Amino acid sequence: MSSDPWGRVDETGTVYVRTADGEKVVGSWQAGSPDEALAYFERKYEGLVVEIGLLEKRVRTTDLSSKDAMAAIDHLREQVDAHHAVGDLDALRVRLDKLVELVDKRREERKAQRARQSEEARQAKEALVTEAEELAQSDQWRAAGERLRALVDTWKGLPRLDRKSDDELWHRFSHARSAFSKRRKQHFAQLDAQREEARRIKEQLVAEAEALSGSTDWGPTAARYRDLMAQWKAAGRAQREHEEELWNRFRGAQDVFFAARSSVFAERDAEQAENLKLKEELAGEAEKLLPIADLKAARAAFRQINERWEAIGHVPRDARPKVEGRMHAVERAIQEAEESEWRRTNPEARARAEGLTGQLQAAVDKLKGQIEQARAQGNSARAEKLERELEGRQALLDQALKGLQEFGG
Structure with a gap:
């Protein structure tokens, strides 16, 4: 008979294994010595140890499913319970029980992970739906369309939810895309x-512009071209294939008209420049009449100069105020001389001036007397008030005396 701490072989060749529940028959060995029998069944035990160790490693380090892990555990447990090995089978059962606990723990962890992933996927899809619904109202057709296509690709990369939730969110997402496509289609149809x-x-504008291109009615036609240009801008853009061709015709018609007008205006400008030279000479001749010594002679000379002035045509617009201003200055000087002469020789005006002067002189004299009286009475406040009134009357008197001098008096 042969034995070790975990098993023995009796004289009949029967092999036993020791367990917490007592000895269990492992098998019968007739092919060799008892030691060889024990060694054979001990190797079977080592094989179970290796398989359990490999399964423990797979459970801890790989994504082995709980179902497959439990099937492997059950298979190993059947081998352990069959008692076809010699070794600490109770220890193997303990390891298998712990492995079951580990599988259960991993199952719960994976369940929680799937729940988290599902919730994250739900939140991600809800965010996609919200953005898609906002984009559905956008008028940025190109950018919004590209973004919606990107959202579809993102959606496809997310895991599915439960059928009801996934279908509801997809329906909203799809509806937003359809609404945007419908609005875009309507927009471009309207465009x-x-x-x-x-x-x-x-x-129509091109046809009118081409009809006007030969006109010589420069002012009204140029104004009409400005109106046509305003209408052109207000009309908006035509299709790309028509816009450039229509613009070239429209601009070409204007160019023909304005080129002809520019040619005519160039000739006119040359003529007006010569007219300006002549009028500047006449203005210089008129300015020599100043200062006026002989009013009658100056008036006659200016009239003759003005007749020659009127016979000359237009001058450039920007030069007109200056040269005409020189003539007007001489004309005003003659008019002022005439008015001065009239006032000097007008007896009625002289009489009115003398009467006014006399009245003011009397008022001034009266005020002076009242001031002396107030001071004599010691009434300085009244005296000061009368002095202020005297200053005003004296100023009026000085002005009236100056006017009277114009009459030679």
């Missing part, structure tokens, strides 16, 4: 209609 209307209007 096409506007561009077609712009093309029709601009064809």
